Amino acid sequence: xAKHPFHDxxxxxxxxxxxARVLEGHDSTTITFQAVHRVLADTGLTPWxxxxxxxxxxxxPLTYYMRNxxxxxxxxxxxxxxILDAASAIATGQCHTxxxxxxxxxxxxxxxxxxxxxxxxxxxxxxxGMFTAAEFALIAQRHMHMHGTTPxxxxxxxxxxxxxxxxxxxxxxxGRGPFTPDDILASRMVSDPFHLLDCAMTSxxxxxxxxxxxERAQDLPKRPVYILGGACDSFGPSYQHPPAWDLAGxxxxxxxxxxxxxxxxxxxxxxxxxTDVDVCEFYDPFSFEIIRQFEAYGFCEEGEGxxxxxxxxxxxxxxxxxxxxxxxMSFSHGGAAVQQLQRVIRGVEQLRGTCVTxxxxxxxxAMCSNGGAGALFTDVILLGxxxx
Amino acid sequence: MSEILQPQSPGIPLxxxxxxxxxxxxxxxxxxxxxxxxxxxxxxxxxxxxACSACFSENLEWEVSTGLGEVYSWTTVWRPQTPAFxxxxxxxxxxxxxGFWLLANIINCPVDAVHVGMRVKTTFVELSEEITLPYxxxxx
Numbered sequence: 001x002a003k004h005p006f007h008d009x010x011x012x013x014x015x016x017x018x019x020a021r022v023l024e025g026h027d028s029t030t031i032t033f034q035a036v037h038r039v040l041a042d043t044g045l046t047p048w049x050x051x052x053x054x055x056x057x058x059x060x061p062l063t064y065y066m067r068n069x070x071x072x073x074x075x076x077x078x079x080x081x082x083i084l085d086a087a088s089a090i091a092t093g094q095c096h097t098x099x100x101x102x103x104x105x106x107x108x109x110x111x112x113x114x115x116x117x118x119x120x121x122x123x124x125x126x127x128x129g130m131f132t133a134a135e136f137a138l139i140a141q142r143h144m145h146m147h148g149t150t151p152x153x154x155x156x157x158x159x160x161x162x163x164x165x166x167x168x169x170x171x172x173x174x175g176r177g178p179f180t181p182d183d184i185l186a187s188r189m190v191s192d193p194f195h196l197l198d199c200a201m202t203s204x205x206x207x208x209x210x211x212x213x214x215e216r217a218q219d220l221p222k223r224p225v226y227i228l229g230g231a232c233d234s235f236g237p238s239y240q241h242p243p244a245w246d247l248a249g250x251x252x253x254x255x256x257x258x259x260x261x262x263x264x265x266x267x268x269x270x271x272x273x274x275t276d277v278d279v280c281e282f283y284d285p286f287s288f289e290i291i292r293q294f295e296a297y298g299f300c301e302e303g304e305g306x307x308x309x310x311x312x313x314x315x316x317x318x319x320x321x322x323x324x325x326x327x328x329m330s331f332s333h334g335g336a337a338v339q340q341l342q343r344v345i346r347g348v349e350q351l352r353g354t355c356v357t358x359x360x361x362x363x364x365x366a367m368c369s370n371g372g373a374g375a376l377f378t379d380v381i382l383l384g385x386x387x388x
Numbered sequence: 389m390s391e392i393l394q395p396q397s398p399g400i401p402l403x404x405x406x407x408x409x410x411x412x413x414x415x416x417x418x419x420x421x422x423x424x425x426x427x428x429x430x431x432x433x434x435x436x437x438x439a440c441s442a443c444f445s446e447n448l449e450w451e452v453s454t455g456l457g458e459v460y461s462w463t464t465v466w467r468p469q470t471p472a473f474x475x476x477x478x479x480x481x482x483x484x485x486x487g488f489w490l491l492a493n494i495i496n497c498p499v500d501a502v503h504v505g506m507r508v509k510t511t512f513v514e515l516s517e518e519i520t521l522p523y524x525x526x527x528x
Contacts, residue, residue: 112470112471113468113469113470113471114467114469114470119469119470121401123403123404123405123406123409124403124435124436124491125491126401126402126403127396127400127401127402127403127515127519127521128477128479128491128492128493129396129400129465129468129469129473129477129479129493130469130479130491131469133465133467134463134465134469134479137463137479138461138462138463138479138481139461141461141462141463141504142460142461142504145461145504188466188467189464189466190465190466190467191463191464191465191466191467191479192462192463192464192465192466193463196467241435241491242435242481242489242490242491243481244460244461244481244489245461249441249442250442
């Protein structure tokens with residue numbers, strides 16, 4: 001049997017910087033460097049053990065200031081695709097230890113407007129008042145029209161995830177709850193069907209991870225976590241064209257289920273299926289996206305996601321606990337991209353068994369995602385406790 | 389009786405046309421909703437693009453839409469993108485009768501009347517010397 005492509009790769013370090021609504025005295029560089037120091041501490045590694053850096057705009061500065069060149073590098077804003085690139089670089093011998101890091105602070109200052117990264121400048125949407133919530137609302141409304149998905153079902157997702165954040169001492173919105181679905185529905189409307197509490201919040205902060213070889217991982221202090229599968233689905237640029245559920249080409253594969261084909265490839269790579277997943281660290285920009293992902297990834301049939309998430313199935317102790325730290329709704333949403341790393345960090349923490357809240361007992365497989373149909377892409381990564 | 393949706397006022401961010409989209413915006417200024425049709429495969433491309441979105445041919449020609457269509461999806465926005473926008477406004481994706489999608493706002497319509505399948509037609513509002521925007525309004 002062929003060796004798994006990520007057989008010799010492990011995730012060995014995870015860290016968050018401080019996360020807060022506003023981080024006084026920090027900019028994007030200083031907060032990213034804080035996360036880097038913390039992830040080095042998590043692994044016991046030095047800067048000179050790192051021979052690859054995937055930190056978006058900070059890749060160059062980090063390599064320069066750490067004096068760890070010559071180093072492999074990736075300049076794209078890190079999220080699941082870049083973690084997969086880093087794993088591939090290690091698997092193909094281009095480097096042995098990659099630092100993944102990103103952070104954001106001091107970017108969102110004009111508070112009368114929505115955050116700058118949510119507002120498209122594209123000529124076909126700019127004059128119609130579009131921003132992230134409206135883009136994702138156009139996806140949710142279409143699903144509600146087709147399948148009768150209800151605001152109460154969306155609110156159940158939001159209350160579940162916000163309660164995970166309410167309980168987590170490091171969440172930006174720690175202690176803000178607990179919330180019932182009625183509390184979500186009572187919050188002011190932002191973009192129908194999304195109430196304020198159906199939406200991601202905004203904050204500041206940085207994240208970092210370290211990947212290395214399976215062999216090197218054995219000498220490091222923390223339990224290694226392995227990549228069982230991963231892939232990415234894109235249907236185009238985010239927030240520039242109508243976010244239509246039925247956007248498709250000759251393949252017939254539609255934007256409404258973006259992530260489905262990435263999930264199928266990921267499950268095939270790991271010889272797994274949805275029932276093998278112990279914890280669902282799904283990206284939660286808006287409540288409806290969780291319902292959509294359960295359908296897209298094959299956990300339930302098309303149109304049944306609204307019913308599927310009810311009756312405690314996605315809460316603590318449920319069959320498929322979701323977004324167990326509070327996600328972008330409550331834990332943190334550091335900027336345009338950095339918060340996407342939170343899903344992988346939390347997946348690793350679940351598999352290490354070190355979560356201070358909402359730890360899934362004996363979790364062995366975590367499914368993590370980024371993106372959403374309103375943004376025309378979804379990325380998937382499957383993590384596990386055992387070498388694939 | 390709910391509020392009647394109005395077009396936005398000058399001061400909102402406006403489109404910056406490109407070489408390949410300029411004919412679309414020129415059309416709006418004379419009250420025409422223009423779209424591109426591929427002369428090789430017959431497919432429609434929208435938004436305006438440098439190549440056919442069905443066969444990637446560059447052999448595209450402009451045609452004029454009837455401007456008639458139906459609402460495919462919608463959202464009523466209560467938190468403005470920037471203070472330049474007046475709320476509420478309703479963003480819609482409309483499926484034009486020719487078969488392409490256009491994202492715009494709907495006006496001249498009660499705010500709570502918008503629904504999937506609603507028949508609409510284009511109407512044009514001048515926002516600057518260079519830019520006239522297509523909006524949709526209900527068909528009587």
